[in-house]
Amino acid sequence: MDTATGKRDCIPSCDSCDEPAVYFNPGLQRHLCERHLCLDVEHRVIESVTSHGMVHDGDLVAVGLSGGKDSSVLLSILCCIVPERWDAEIVAITVDEGIAGYREETIQSAVSLTQQLGIQHHIVTFQSLFGKTLDSLLGSYPLRACTACGILRKKAFSDAAREIAATSIATGHNLDDAAQSVLMNYLRGDFERLLRDSSSMEDRGFIRRIKPLHEVNEKEITLYSMINGITGHLPECPYATTAFRAEVRTLQAAIEYQHPGASHRIIQGQESLSEQAKKTVRPCGAVRYCATCGDPCSGPVCQACGLLAGLKK
Template sequence: MKCDKCYNAAIIHQKYSGMHLCKRHFEKDVERKVKGTIRKYKLIERGDIIAFALSGGKDSTVVLHIIHSLFKDLPGIQLIAISVDEGIYGYTEKTLETAKQVCKKLNIRHEIVSFEDQFGLTLDQMAILGERAPCTYCGVFRRVILNRTAKALGATKLATGHCLDDEAQTVLMNLLRGDMERLIRLMPAKKPGLVPRIKPLRNVPEKEVALYALLKELPVLFDACPYAHLSLRAEIRDMLNVFEVKHPSTKYSLMKSFDILIKSLKKEMEEVGLQRCEICGEPTMGNMCQACKLLKIIESRR
């Protein structure tokens, strides 16, 4: 099959768009989607210090690679990478090693911050002591570490590798849980104490992120986290993938609905005020942040 934009052989068929694309046009298409997202949501401005949450996986590596290639020559934009050492036996060592290679290749400052240093426990220990799925602790504590570290580094934006699949899964998960507060929090917003998060891959399907990483020969770890299968997200991911095969464009449609829904929820979003956690001082909706609540429960079981 030929590429729909030139005479070269196609390497991918995008069922949702109907297009067949060759290597060059596929890479351009991914980069076009990223540029479009940056423009549409005004994600990057002159003077930004962008901290990247770099896990060593394909998504965060691809986003760092594309933003680096787009902005590296632009004066006034600084890029820094932050990796979190969660302490997952047999896994974290590999992710950190890959993240180090990426930063070395791109010549980017790299900070590594661990759960153990920040909270006194590794994720493996939390998983044994706690009652919740490991991903719950991981998500909450990683968010705190990333925000704290980005703030300490003077970052004006915190970029994550969330792609279309991650975002669609989060939207559906929060809808199924009836958690409108978390749904609202998905929208980029300026909140005191929180470094604004940006998600330039929001419009790129996960399979295309993986293919882009392979074609560009980026140093990426494709191993799955040993805890991944225990999460609700894994069930939602499988369900959405089945839907996507049967009804191409399901994930884009879900995000389109979210974008429309969020406009009418915007007023409520502005009313969700943040306070400081009475224990750690991080921004939170109540008196105590989720991380401190979880830590208290874990400590009581030690």
């Protein structure tokens, strides 16, 4: 104990004020207190949104709100920073996949957050869109749960966003998610996906997807949500442990722990590769439209309709 200041010696002070630090930012090489950590996170989101032109005047931004901490923090920050800077509206969309024992709690958390923030909230269900819950769909199909769920959830968000004439869909993907996706594409040898430039998707008829938290890591989001009392503890999806991503997450977390900042460098490397590839790889072919639902896609039917047709057989 330092008798002059009354502080415990083992807790370093914030590099921006005298408060005790709660976090060390490896990129900035700075210790941050609760207040300065939150300001730093918000600053990075504003930087991302502004520099990538994610929000424009007149936009209706649909935030994909699962009720978990990433999307809840995203919605809270956007509701705080967007109205001050742009003439744009924010609404939330929650997709209820129908996962027994998991979804009820997260949906309740999503409902109370949107009520607190005073924004419109649309809830769509797999049952109403696809005629079955995820649990019942998976009962008859051997495909990995998270792959099937991811394809159908993306379709559900697109349909719901189109229904309300949203101009973009904001998702809570963070820095760790992005680094894991790069590693997964490498490990699968899926170089088309690795090098894909998502900014070209909008030109091909898809609703623009934005990821305002892509420069914020999971630890920072967890601390931000705890400090601001945004969500309590929510259960993990029961299917999450079956996913390839769960294995890659363990690997990525270990690399980041041993080599702070590695996740950021993984993404920077992918962006450089993607830039280089643009100069040499031929552009995507003409956009096609799904024969079943009319969504833009690369084959005769979209992934969701292909998956649903497979399930019916």
